[in-house]
Amino acid sequence: MSAARLVSILLVAALAAGCALPEPWVKPYERERLADPIMKFSRDSLSAKHVEHVREVREGARGATGVQGGGCGCN
Known part of the structure; x- marks a missing residue:
């Protein structure tokens, strides 16, 4: 029983050691x-932006897109 306990303690220690030194996995120059x-x-972001703009103008309101502006279509 002590061998199983020792193995489980070593396994938990090995798993915890993997999280001990957090490093940024993606460097800023690798994000490009x-x-x-x-x-x-969307494959065509320009047409997606246009469709979203037309929908917002027709609805007269903006919905949770993170942009500020009026519902008249003038940003």
């Missing part, structure tokens, strides 16, 4: 490579 256009939700 991760901002690949293939990772975007």
